[in-house]
Amino acid sequence: MMGLYRVEESVPLSERVFQLWIRAPHIARHAGAGQFLVIRINEHGERIPLTISAVKGDLVRVIFMTVGKTTTQLATLGAGDTIRDIVGPLGKPTEVKAYGTCAVVGGGVGIAGAPIIARALRGKGNRVIGILGARSAPFMILEDEMRGSCDEVLVATDDGTMGRKGFAADLLREVIAREHLDATWIIGPAIMMKVTSEVTRPLGIRTFVSLNPIMVDGTGMCGSCRVMVGGKTRFACVDGPEFDAHQVDFDGLMSRQRMYVDEEKRAMEHLHAGQCGAGR
Numbered sequence: 001m002m003g004l005y006r007v008e009e010s011v012p013l014s015e016r017v018f019q020l021w022i023r024a025p026h027i028a029r030h031a032g033a034g035q036f037l038v039i040r041i042n043e044h045g046e047r048i049p050l051t052i053s054a055v056k057g058d059l060v061r062v063i064f065m066t067v068g069k070t071t072t073q074l075a076t077l078g079a080g081d082t083i084r085d086i087v088g089p090l091g092k093p094t095e096v097k098a099y100g101t102c103a104v105v106g107g108g109v110g111i112a113g114a115p116i117i118a119r120a121l122r123g124k125g126n127r128v129i130g131i132l133g134a135r136s137a138p139f140m141i142l143e144d145e146m147r148g149s150c151d152e153v154l155v156a157t158d159d160g161t162m163g164r165k166g167f168a169a170d171l172l173r174e175v176i177a178r179e180h181l182d183a184t185w186i187i188g189p190a191i192m193m194k195v196t197s198e199v200t201r202p203l204g205i206r207t208f209v210s211l212n213p214i215m216v217d218g219t220g221m222c223g224s225c226r227v228m229v230g231g232k233t234r235f236a237c238v239d240g241p242e243f244d245a246h247q248v249d250f251d252g253l254m255s256r257q258r259m260y261v262d263e264e265k266r267a268m269e270h271l272h273a274g275q276c277g278a279g280r
């Protein structure tokens, strides 16, 4: 069946990370920093949420890592291919205000969502310090774009093959030791967001994290994205995805992320066997 959204460009950015520019004028017109899309490649596919990483005219950009069936299928699309459904922009946009000095911290593929937030904050007159962390140099993405979007950018890799040897949390600690921060955004794997947000907690620095629980409909109907924030149940798709980092129950989030591991494994096995089913 003919899809409705045309892929204009597909580029590998690093090992297992891909960038797609997709023509979606009505989404591009309304998209804000911090929001996301729900994508279904074809009528038999499962829906997956991906952050809106950039907007250019009628085009929206997504950047994703191949971790399972749908992201692996998405990585096979090239210019001219089409995507069946895209819903968005979803979620609440980033709270962009004049804070003063802000840090925007991206870890791994979470860096995908960092430049659009940095640019929005800078557009409000904030001084923005970008902090990027990746496992190793081949996994670092969007460094140049972050340099163009921030006043200063600091880079770390776990193995020291690019920038400082260490973690984004170490660089954030150094920034806080040298100057006052008014607000911080952290986007990355749940464990990275948990550890990194502990750096700002003792100083009471306002800190936002962009949560990535399992999502199905993305519209607040199914409850699969529920997370505990400040002791209350919140739905990341409609109440978030950005929340006050110091209120988030990260252990609960991580345990719910592992809920479908067996189903996800089976879906990948079917994909490899050439029997793509209808998803979970």
Ligand SMILES: Cc1cc2nc3c(=O)[nH]c(=O)nc-3n(C[C@H](O)[C@H](O)[C@H](O)COP(=O)(O)OP(=O)(O)OC[C@H]3O[C@@H](n4cnc5c(N)ncnc54)[C@H](O)[C@@H]3O)c2cc1C
Binding pocket: 036, 047, 048, 049, 050, 051, 052, 062, 063, 064, 065, 066, 067, 068, 069, 070, 071, 072, 109, 112, 113, 211, 212, 213, 214, 215, 216, 241, 257, 258, 264, 265, 267
């Ligand atoms: C608001 C939001 C924004 C996101 N933005 C990005 C992005 O910009 N780039 C990117 O690479 N990834 C992003 N993710 C994660 C992405 O949605 C999952 O990697 C994707 O759904 C995996 O689908 P799959 O079929 O390839 O893998 P699966 O086989 O379904 O799962 C493989 C792994 O991904 C995790 N996962 C599965 N489904 C989801 C889901 N719906 N949400 C979160 N994690 C899931 C599982 O825990 C598992 O470890 C985002 C998630 C959320 C909630």
Ligand code: FES
Binding pocket: 214, 215, 216, 217, 218, 219, 220, 221, 222, 223, 224, 225, 226, 235, 236, 237, 238
């Ligand atoms: S994804 Fe269904 S309620 Fe949020």
